[in-house]
Amino acid sequence: DARVTQTPRHKVTEMGQEVTMRCQPILGHNTVFWYRQTMMQGLELLAYFRNRAPLDDSGMPKDRFSAEMPDATLATLKIQPSEPRDSAVYFCVVGGITEAFFGQGTRLTVV
Amino acid sequence: AQSVTQLDSQVPVFEEAPVELRCNYSSSVSVYLFWYVQYPNQGLQLLLKYLSGSTLVKGINGFEAEFNKSQTSFHLRKPSVHISDTAEYFCAVSGGGTSYGKLTFGQGTILTVHP
Numbered sequence: 001d002a003r004v005t006q007t008p009r010h011k012v013t014e015m016g017q018e019v020t021m022r023c024q025p026i027l028g029h030n031t032v033f034w035y036r037q038t039m040m041q042g043l044e045l046l047a048y049f050r051n052r053a054p055l056d057d058s059g060m061p062k063d064r065f066s067a068e069m070p071d072a073t074l075a076t077l078k079i080q081p082s083e084p085r086d087s088a089v090y091f092c093v094v095g096g097i098t099e100a101f102f103g104q105g106t107r108l109t110v111v
Numbered sequence: 112a113q114s115v116t117q118l119d120s121q122v123p124v125f126e127e128a129p130v131e132l133r134c135n136y137s138s139s140v141s142v143y144l145f146w147y148v149q150y151p152n153q154g155l156q157l158l159l160k161y162l163s164g165s166t167l168v169k170g171i172n173g174f175e176a177e178f179n180k181s182q183t184s185f186h187l188r189k190p191s192v193h194i195s196d197t198a199e200y201f202c203a204v205s206g207g208g209t210s211y212g213k214l215t216f217g218q219g220t221i222l223t224v225h226p
Contacts, residue, residue, distance in 0.1 A: 055212075093214070098205075104153060107152075
């Protein structure tokens with residue numbers, strides 16, 4: 001959806017490296033979610049923000065994952081250090097209680 | 112807490128046949144219900160949503176869904192499918208309370224339309 005731009009689209013990295021995924025929501029959507037999709041677990045909510053404030057990151061492994069929203073048009077999800085089990089597609093989603101718009105996702109492969 | 116169960120992981124069907132993808136939900140508060148479609152290597156696209164009002168909701172690509180509060184169901188239907196409908200379909204719920212704004216997804220149903 002044009003409301004959400006995610007970069008990079010694909011990322012291959014070695015175990016132990018830091019990975020940063022970016023999401024640029026169009027102004028006007030004040031809620032940003034990070035979801036992870038895997039074959040085994042389906043779509044899992046990792047964290048979400050409203051008006052740039054973190055509301056819930058209980059789905060995120062705290063020891064290696066961090067999510068921030070430094071301004072209204074940029075959200076980041078970092079993994080440090082990355083592990084093979086982090087291989088998945090990570091989606092940024094913007095919207096609210098009655099609508100949600102997905103980015104194209106970042107396909108992460110950790111080898 | 113809210114949850115979504117999609118009762119079929121895979122649904123094969125022949126072209127031009129009708130199809131129903133089943134979804135049940137649970138929630139302790141009022142909910143909003145959604146169906147999304149995902150084509151390979153893409154994000155999810157909204158097919159339709161139920162917010163309030165008429166329990167029969169029409170969406171894009173000829174899909175419709177019926178909200179049944181007593182059975183806590185939101186099944187997706189299409190009277191005649193096309194090859195291009197082959198994709199994965201996700202039912203989702205969002206609601207108020209402590210879950211405000213959070214979308215909870217089912218595990219997905221892979222619809223395969225055969226010629």
